[in-house]
Each structure stands twice: as structure tokens, then as C-alpha cells.
Amino acid sequence: MFPCSGDCLKVAAIQPSPGASRFMTLRIATFNAENLMQRFDFSGFRNELRRDRTLQMLDIRDKKHFEQLEQARIVAHTDDTMQLTALAIADTNADIICLQEVENLDALHAFEYGYLFKMIGSGYRHKYLAEGNDGRGIDVAVMTREETASGQEIEFVKMQSHAHLTYEAAGLYNDDLKRMGELPHERIFRRDCLEIDFRIGGKPMTFFVVHFKSMGNGRDGEDGRTYTMPIRQAEARATRQIIESRFGKGKTAGKRWMVCGDFNDYRSRIVVEGTHHSGYRFTPVNENASGFDPLLGGGFSESLVARRPEMDQWTLYHSRGPQEQHLCQLDYLLASPVLADRNPKAVPEIIRAGQPWRTPFPEGQEVDRYPRTGWDRPKSSDHCPVVVELNIV
Numbered sequence: 427m428f429p430c431s432g433d434c435l436k437v438a439a440i441q442p443s444p445g446a447s448r449f450m451t452l453r454i455a456t457f458n459a460e461n462l463m464q465r466f467d468f469s470g471f472r473n474e475l476r477r478d479r480t481l482q483m484l485d486i487r488d489k490k491h492f493e494q495l496e497q498a499r500i501v502a503h504t505d506d507t508m509q510l511t512a513l514a515i516a517d518t519n520a521d522i523i524c525l526q527e528v529e530n531l532d533a534l535h536a537f538e539y540g541y542l543f544k545m546i547g548s549g550y551r552h553k554y555l556a557e558g559n560d561g562r563g564i565d566v567a568v569m570t571r572e573e574t575a576s577g578q579e580i581e582f583v584k585m586q587s588h589a590h591l592t593y594e595a596a597g598l599y600n601d602d603l604k605r606m607g608e609l610p611h612e613r614i615f616r617r618d619c620l621e622i623d624f625r626i627g628g629k630p631m632t633f634f635v636v637h638f639k640s641m642g643n644g645r646d647g648e649d650g651r652t653y654t655m656p657i658r659q660a661e662a663r664a665t666r667q668i669i670e671s672r673f674g675k676g677k678t679a680g681k682r683w684m685v686c687g688d689f690n691d692y693r694s695r696i697v698v699e700g701t702h703h704s705g706y707r708f709t710p711v712n713e714n715a716s717g718f719d720p721l722l723g724g725g726f727s728e729s730l731v732a733r734r735p736e737m738d739q740w741t742l743y744h745s746r747g748p749q750e751q752h753l754c755q756l757d758y759l760l761a762s763p764v765l766a767d768r769n770p771k772a773v774p775e776i777i778r779a780g781q782p783w784r785t786p787f788p789e790g791q792e793v794d795r796y797p798r799t800g801w802d803r804p805k806s807s808d809h810c811p812v813v814v815e816l817n818i819v
Contacts, residue, residue: 450578450627455520455813456686456757458637459511461564462537463529466500468493506804512541513796514780514806518813521574522624523550524686526617526637527564531555534567552580556587558618566620566635566687578627578818588668589618596664602656614664616640616657621668626818629682632672634665636687638717651691658691658717666720678726679763682818685727688757688809691717695754696740698786706786708753710736721760728766730759730814733773741776741810743785753788757812765816774814780806 470477471492480499486492515523528534534553542549550569558565570580593599594610617637624631639657641650665685673681693716700706721727731739740753759774778785779793782805787793799805 449817449819450574450629451576451815452522452574452578452626452631452818453518453520453813453815454633454684454686454759455515455518455523455811456526456635456688456759457515457518457523457811458526458688458757458807458809459515460527460807460809462511462525462527462533463564464533464536465529465563466493466497467562468496470496503804506798507806508537508541510780510796510799510804510806512537512545514777514811515542516545517777517779518775518811519575520813521580522568522570522633523811523813524633524635525567525569526635526688528555528567529563529565530557531567534569538569552582554582554585554620554622556585556589556618556620558587558589558620559613559615560617560637564617564637566618566637568620568622568633568635570624574626579625581625581628583623583625583630585623586621587618588621588664589613589615591615591619591664591668593660596660596667598660598663598667600656600660603660606653606656608657614660616661619661619665619668621672629818631818632681632683634669634683634685636661636665636685636689638662638688638690640690655691655715655717658689659720662689662718662720666726681762682765683762684765685721685760686758689716689718690756692754692756693719694736694739695752696737696788698743698745698751698753699748700786701748702784702786708737708786708788711752718758725763727760727762730761730766730772731755731757731774731776731812734776737788738776738791741812742808743781745784751786753786757809759812759814761816768819769816772814772816774812777811777813781810 471489478499481495531553538550549571551572552570555565555567573579591614592611593614599610616639620635622633638661639654642654644650644653669678694710694712697709697711698706739755741755741757743753745751779796783801
């Protein structure tokens with residue numbers, strides 16, 4: 427036994443008594459990893475709109491030739507991309523990370539073992555995913571450590587997919603959806619609302635992981651965001667119903683839960699004007715409505731990223747040339763009122779070091795990119811991970 431100095435006695439004096447309460451910190455992240463897939467997609471042979479730009483430059487003779495070139499392209503690009511994706515996840519230092527655009531558990535296991543393990547060692551051993559509704563086979567998933575950095579056990583309790591829920595069953599079918607060609611018996615969620623329960627150091631915590639309908643292309647004189655918004659609003663209303671059903675309507679405020687994921691919509695954006703050569707100008711613009719408003723209305727939850735400065739909330743750069751470019755937040759961590767109230771100083775971090783060099787950063791927000799990040803690709807993802815540290819009390 428080592429002798430105890432005066433400093434040792436001081437440390438011992440401030441240790442909590444066995445019966446004293448202690449905070450349990452939990453780091454929670456969300457990240458759209460952008461096509462974390464195992465299979466090849468050969469649809470570009472018949473649909474040139476889906477053909478990668480590198481293959482557009484080549485004279486392709488037939489389908490077999492196309493498939494050979496596409497396989498070579500994917501293999502050549504994948505290693506750099508996966509390294510950058512893993513670096514972004516490692517930088518979150520999250521205990522629990524909610525992911526979007528994961529093909530299946532096999533892909534997630536291969537990625538975690540082949541890339542994340544080499545960067546952080548034994549980390550996210552536990553992985554959860556349910557097959558959802560997406561036609562491309564991209565699902566939402568969750569990875570967890572065995573315990574938090576503060577040593578609290580992360581215990582899995584149960585998981586439920588809500589991919590089967592229809593407009594009719596939820597009572598959410600309306601004229602806007604009918605106008606879009608949606609039918610009452612069709613499923614609401616374009617991917618899923620994955621409900622997953624844990625105990626963190628014995629305390630219950632529930633996550634609802636989502637990836638809402640993408641904005642897509644416009645129709646009938648409406649831009650893509652406006653045209654597709656009724657579907658995202660239905661997804662948000664359904665998510666709220668699921669939470670209210672789970673905890674009891676009027677009782678959700680006092681429970682520990684979060685909605686995490688890619689909402690594919692925003693309440694404001696930063697319009698970008700200019701070019702790399704002429705310089706950029708950044709102008710914040712507020713929107714009248716968003717697809718996820720039902721999750722915030724009446725103080726139902728709080729968007730934690732909204733605690734960051736207005737110009738520093740973006741998680742994605744959208745561009746269709748110099749005439750159409752903006753920064754916006756698509757990735758969200760919504761906390762229940764009790765979680766938000768008990769963590770008034772918790773401000774999420776946004777990991778932007780995996781963004782490609784073409785992404786314009788407002789003044790003062792520049793970061794050092796990861797090694798081998800390209801002008802457009804490779805990159806960690808088109809989205810940025812978002813992470814917050816909360817006290818679970």
C-alpha cells in the first residue's frame with residue numbers, strides 16, 4: 427500500500443459518500459454515414475442519371491463491361507471513404523451513436539471491425555438494426571459501447587420497429603398526401619422509426635431513430651422541399667404519436683427520450699453566394715414551416731443544436747452550381763423536456779473535418795480536414811455527425 431501524502435488526503439476528502447447522488451454523463455451522436463453498403467449497384471447501366479460521373483467519361487461496350495468498371499470504381503473509392511467515415515465517428519467519442527444509411531448488420535460489423543476498431547480499439551461492440559422500407563435498402567441503426575466513459579453500464583432492454591405503420595392505421599391520411607398520390611394503406615415511414623430502450627447505469631433511456639423522406643424533385647410548380655413536405659410532416663406526427671403512445675399522452679415531458687436522425691428538412695438555412703475565386707457571402711434565411719414542426723410544437727421536445735449560434739448550426743452543404751447553394755441543418759438531436767431542462771448548458775458539437783474542400787465555411791468556422799479528403803470526394807459523408815453530452819439524472 428502506497429503512503430498517502432497531504433494531496434492524497436485532500437482528494438479523499440472531496441470524494442462523495444457512498445449514498446451521495448452522482449451525475450452520469452452520456453455522449454449521444456447521430457450521423458448519416460451516406461451509403462454504408464456491401465453490395466454493388468448496377469442500375470446505372472440502364473439509367474444514366476444513376477451512373478457515376480467517372481463512368482460517364484468512358485466508352486462502355488455492354489453490361490458486363492459496365493459491371494466490371496463499376497466494381498473497380500467502388501473498390502477504389504471505398505477504402506478512403508470508410509477511413510474518413512470512421513475518423514468522423516471516432517471524433518464524436520460517443521457512447522451511443524444513431525446511424526442512417528446502413529445496409530445491414532453485416533455491413534456495420536465489417537465497417538466497425540475493419541475501420542473503427544483500428545482507430546479506437548474495442549469500442550462499439552453492440553449493434554442494432556431492423557430492415558425498414560427504403561427501396562435502396564438503407565436502414566437506420568444504433569451502435570453502443572458496453573459502458574459510458576464514466577463507467578456506467580449501457581444495458582440493452584428492447585427494440586421495436588415501426589416500419590409497418592400505415593397512414594390509415596395512424597389516422598394521418600389527408601388531402602395533401604392524396605394529392606401526392608399516396609394511398610391510405612401505404613406505410614408512413616420511408617425508412618423506419620426505430621424505438622430502442624436502454625438502461626444507463628440502471629436509469630431508463632429511450633431513443634427514436636429516424637430518417638425522414640428526402641426532398642427530391644419538385645412537381646406542379648413546387649420545389650422539391652415544398653412538394654415532399656406533407657410526407658415528412660406525416661412521419662413527424664407518427665413519431666410523436668409513437669412517443670405519446672409509449673409514455674402516455676401528457677406524460678412525455680417527464681420521461682428520458684430523444685429523437686435522433688436525419689430529418690431531411692430545416693427551419694432556416696444559410697444562403698451562400700459567390701465562388702471559391704470571388705469569395706463567399708453568407709446570409710441566414712428563416713423558413714415559414716418545416717417537415718418536423720409537429721415534433722417541436724407546444725414544447726413537445728427541444729432541438730439541442732438550436733443552442734448553437736444561428737450561423738453555426740449547419741450539418742450539410744447543398745449545391746447545384748453557384749446559382750443554388752446553401753448550408754443547412756438536416757441532422758437533429760431532439761431531447762424530451764426533462765432531459766433538456768436538466769442539461770441547460772449542454773451544447774452539441776458538429777464534426778465537420780470530413781467535409782470535402784468544396785464546402786464553404788463561414789468566417790471563423792474553418793477546420794483542419796482529415797488527411798486525403800478531396801475537393802468533392804473522398805469525404806466522410808455529405809452530412810456532419812452531431813454529438814451532445816448529457817447528464818442522465
